[in-house]
Amino acid sequence: MTAAAEVLATDLAGIALRNPVLLAAGTCGTLDEMSDVLDLSRIGGVVSKSITPLPREGNPTWRILPARAGMLNAIGLANPGIDAFESHYLPRAEKMPCAVICSVAGFGIEDYVQVAAVLDEWNGRGVAAIELNISCPNVKTGTEFGMSPALTGEVVRAVRPVVKGAALFIKLSPVAPELPVIARAAIEAGVDALTISNTIPAMAIDVHTRTPRLANVTGGLSGPALHPVAVRLVHEVYRKIARDAGVPIIGAGGVMRWEDAAEFVLAGATAVQIGAALFADPRAPLAVVRGLEKWARVQGCASIRELVGAVKID
C-alpha cells in the first residue's frame, strides 16, 4: 500500500507540499501563530496575513460577524507592515515545518513591488512563494486590480522581475467579471499559480438600530456560502485556461470538511486553502487531511494528483 505521505504529497508550482492543505491568508494570524493549536508539520503550508509597505490598524470594529452560512469580515488589512514583518516574523519562517507563502497587498503597483522584493530575499530562508492579493473587498481600491485584465497584467508584470526565487501566486476575486480572462492576463504576465478565491463583497444590517452591523458598512463573505461559487470558478478557470497553460490552481472558499476540499480538487485545484473553518475549529485542517487521504485511496489513486480536474462531465 502507498504510504500516506506519498498519496497526498504534491507539487505546487515547483514547491513540494506534504499535502495540499494550506491555511488561508488573514485567518491564521500574521504568520505562525496557529502553531499554538495546530501541528503545522501535518499540513501543507501557511499563507501569511497580507502585508503592506506600512503598518495598518485596519478598520474600526465591528469587523467580524457570523453569517448564516459563513462569516463576514471587514478587517481592512490590519498588518504590521513589511519592516516589522521582516524583523519580527520572517526570521521564524525557516523553522516552520510546512511551506510558507507570504501574501502581499497594496494600494498602488509600487506597494506590491516594494513588499514582494523584500519577501523574495527570504526565498531560501523559508519563504517559498508570494501571493499577490488583488481582491480584498474591505479597503478602498482593494479589488481594483483584480477587476480588470489590464490592471491584473500590469501589476504582475511589475512584480515579476523582483520575484526571482520565490514562486509567484495571485489571488483572484469571485466577483470579477469573466474570471478566466483575468486569469489569462495573470498567466500571460508570468504568475506561477492562481488562488481562487477571495471573499464576496457583502453586508449585514441591524434592523433594530437600522445601522450596518460592520463599522465599514460592507465586508467580505466567506465560509460555506462561498464554496459552490468558488468551485464553479475553479472549474471554469481550469478548463478554459489553467489546465492547458500548466498553471496550478489553489481553491479557497468554504472548505469546512474534506469533501469540500475534494470537490475543489475534482474541479481542478492542486491545493486548497482553509480560512473561515479555523474560527470554528482550528484543527479542522487535520480532519481535512485525513479525509482526503482516505478518499484518494478509495478512489484507487496512488496520488491525489490523479484526481485534479477529474470531475466526470460527459
Ligand SMILES: Cc1cc2nc3c(=O)[nH]c(=O)nc-3n(C[C@H](O)[C@H](O)[C@H](O)COP(=O)(O)O)c2cc1C
Ligand atoms: C478574518 C479574515 C481575514 C482575511 N484576511 C485576508 C487577507 O489579509 N488577505 C487575503 O488575501 N485574504 C484574506 N481573507 C480571505 C481568506 O484568505 C479566504 O480567501 C476567504 O476567507 C475564503 O476562504 P474561507 O471560506 O475558507 O474563509 C480573510 C478572511 C477572513 C475571514
